Amino acid sequence: MRSKLTYRLGLAGLAALPLAGCGPPDAAPDIAEQGGEPVECALDGAEDFSADCMVMDSGGVRVVFHPDGGFRRLEGGSLPTSYDGADVARSQTEQGFTVVSIGDDRYRFPAQAGDE
Structure with missing residues (x-):
C-alpha cells in the first residue's frame, strides 16, 4: 500500500517540475533593453x-506592451489600426498627439505631419 502512495506522490512531483522552471512575470528581458520606447x-x-x-516597431507593425505582460499589435502609418484583435482600433488627433483607442485601452503617440 505504501509503495502505491509513494509512486503517486512521485508522479505528482514529476508533473510539477516543468512549473518550477517558470520565473515571475518580471523575469522577462526589459523591453527598453530590446529597443522599445515608452508610450x-x-x-x-x-x-x-x-x-x-x-x-516596439517591427516591419510596419507596432507592438505596444502593457506592464502586466499584455500587448496590442497595431499596423499602419501615422494613424494605426488594430492588427490582431477582435476590438476595432479608433484613432484621433488631440493636442499634438494621436490617440488610439482599442476596447477600454488608449495609447497616446506624438502626432506626425499630416495627421488631422
Whole structure:
C-alpha cells in the first residue's frame, strides 16, 4: 500500500517540475533593453495617461506592451489600426498627439505631419 502512495506522490512531483522552471512575470528581458520606447497609455478605462507602456516597431507593425505582460499589435502609418484583435482600433488627433483607442485601452503617440 505504501509503495502505491509513494509512486503517486512521485508522479505528482514529476508533473510539477516543468512549473518550477517558470520565473515571475518580471523575469522577462526589459523591453527598453530590446529597443522599445515608452508610450503613454490609459489601460482598462483609466482616465489619466501614464508612461507605463512600451512600444516596439517591427516591419510596419507596432507592438505596444502593457506592464502586466499584455500587448496590442497595431499596423499602419501615422494613424494605426488594430492588427490582431477582435476590438476595432479608433484613432484621433488631440493636442499634438494621436490617440488610439482599442476596447477600454488608449495609447497616446506624438502626432506626425499630416495627421488631422
